[in-house]
Amino acid sequence: MSAFLYGVALQWKLDIRSKSLLISCYLVPLIFFALMGGIFTSVNPEMKDTLIQSMTIMGVSMGAFIGFPVSLVETYGSDVKNVYKVNGVPLFFGLISMFLSTFIHLLLMSVIILLAAPAAFGASLPQNLPLYFAALAVFTAVSLGVGSLLGLAVKSQAKLPLFAQLIFLPSIMLSGIMFPRDLLPEILAFIGKVFPATWGSQLMLNDGFRLQNLWYPLLLFIVSSTGCALLLSKLKKE
Amino acid sequence: MYHAISVHGLEKNYGSHAVLKGxxxxxxxxxxFALLGVNGAGKTTTLSCMEGLKKYEKGNITVNGKMGIQLQSASLPAYIKPMEAVRLFAKWNKSSINQSTLATLGIPELKNKCYAELSTGQKRRLHLALALTGNPDILFLDEPTAGLDVEGRASLHDLIRLLKADGKTIVLASHDMAEVEALCDRIVILNEGRIIFEGTAAELTEQMGKHYIIHIKTEQGSESFETDNIEDSLLSLLGSLKQKGSRIRDIKVDRGTLEQHFIEMTRRTKA
Structure with a gap:
């Protein structure tokens, strides 16, 4: 346990030293929030009620799909995994430590948005903060689960951005955080339901933390965890 | 004799290509112990099979002891610092860190650098330190001194001798014949997936039937003589030089280097 905890704390430090993760987990989401928060609330003042949720979903999606898989490929698509393998470090350690470290970074970014949005743009705070954070934790974990699958399955740094955008862009465009989902064509609204961001936005709204909004994210988390376990076992045998 | 490693009838294919043939x-x-061979001879594959990194089709490998492995191609996360990596690996191996080994490898001096900032030689030293963190009985070193300067190479050779004195078994793969000759008790030469020689460097010299070569440098210039009888030839040569009144500036006797024997043996096997 001591090795595991030391490893997670170390990964947290490495993520702070790695500018790329800081950019995708803090800088870009917060700049997007600073710019779009003003635009959204000016164009449609009703957006103030859901601004925190929308900006948080965008930021978490960016960190989980764009930033996190890069760190995984740096470990599992390189000689680092062989060094872990031959020196007694279990292969799952890298994945879990990076998952937990990025989870904490994304929660911190979300807290910054939560604290800044009311003061900066007059955004409404969620009515039930504990339930909001529970929903945020579920959404972040599910998004990182999908990001894990992406980072382990795509071993090439060159191909990764393409696959990452294939998940990130529809997540943002079809989840209802940019445009109301009612205005989307039926087929696009249906495709949007495949991505975790759609479910995340429903979960994080007031009174949204319900079983009907939870079953799909939990299923997706189980599927991605199983997929990761299979990919790690394949890597171990290679 | 107690064997640290036994390899018997090892066969390995890559697709339809047989890389190791028994x-x-x-x-x-x-x-x-050194594994030698030209590129593609099968030494890295043999090493990987022994380390448990590659599966093999036929044969048996028994490793009696805890392994420490320094890979030829190795990497760590770009922003990890050397001592952090050592601590992480030591914790996973539930072992303590040998400070004097770390000092010999110069790891504490690198404490403020991230992995990405280390030179090739510094990275090699770090990976050797990591291989030693679990206090292994058997150490696999793949090209351990590649990228090291003369001083680094000499201190690493001293460390390898210390590890041997400490009772550790060391399996080395290297292209540096001088290093192998200086360090290794026994060598195996692989060629096209088969062993073509197993024994000591002296036995290889005997097997190659090399004459003695006498190199003499006088005021008149340098000359080399080959002979089977070193004693008679040397005495007669010195006598003849004295008669001529030549002054000897340098004299050297050799029986060919391991590298020369290695090249000749692989050439003979191919022919």
């Missing part, structure tokens, strides 16, 4: 050898406990 490799047999034993490594005694506490010896420094």
């Amino acid at each position: 490799v047999d050898f034993d490594v005694a406990k506490g010896e420094i």
Whole structure:
């Protein structure tokens, strides 16, 4: 346990030293929030009620799909995994430590948005903060689960951005955080339901933390965890 | 004799290409053992099979002891610092860190650098330190001194001798014949997936039937003579030089280097 905890704390430090993760987990989401928060609330003042949720979903999606898989490929698509393998470090350690470290970074970014949005743009705070954070934790974990699958399955740094955008862009465009989902064509609204961001936005709204909004994210988390376990076992045998 | 490693009838294919065609050898406990071969001879594959990194089709490998492995191609996260990596690996191996080994490898001096900032030689030293964190009985070193300067190479050789004195078994793969000759108790030469020689460097010299070569440098210039009878030839040569009144500036006797024997043996096998 001591090795595991030391490893997670170390990964947290490495993520702070790695500018790329800081950019995708803090800088870009917060700049997007600073710019779009003003635009959204000016164009449609009703957006103030859901601004925190929308900006948080965008930021978490960016960190989980764009930033996190890069760190995984740096470990599992390189000689680092062989060094872990031959020196007694279990292969799952890298994945879990990076998952937990990025989870904490994304929660911190979300807290910054939560604290800044009311003061900066007059955004409404969620009515039930504990339930909001529970929903945020579920959404972040599910998004990182999908990001894990992406980072382990795509071993090439060159191909990764393409696959990452294939998940990130529809997540943002079809989840209802940019445009109301009612205005989307039926087929696009249906495709949007495949991505975790759609479910995340429903979960994080007031009174949204319900079983009907939870079953799909939990299923997706189980599927991605199983997929990761299979990919790690394949890597171990290679 | 107690064997640290036994390899018997090892066969390995890559697709339809047979890379190892029945490799047999034993490594005694506490010896420094080298695997030699030209590129594609099968030495890295043999090493990987022994390390458990590659599966093989046929044969048996028994490793009696805890392994420490320094890979030829190795990497760590870009922003990890050397001492952080050592601590992480030591914690996973539930072992303590040997400070004097770390000092010999110069790891504490690198404490403020991230992995990405280390030179090739510094990275090699770090990976060797990581291989030693679990206090292994058997150490696999793949090209351990590649990228090291003369001083680094000499201090690493001293460390390898210390590890042997400490009772560790060391299996080395290297292209540096001088290094192998200086460090290893026994060698195996692989060629096209088969062992073509197993023994000591002296036995290889005997097997190659090399004459003695006398190199003499006088005021008149340098000359080399080949002979089977070193004693008679040397005495007669010195006598003749004295008669001529030549002054000797340097004299050297050799029986060919391991590198020369290695090249000749692989050439003969191919022919």
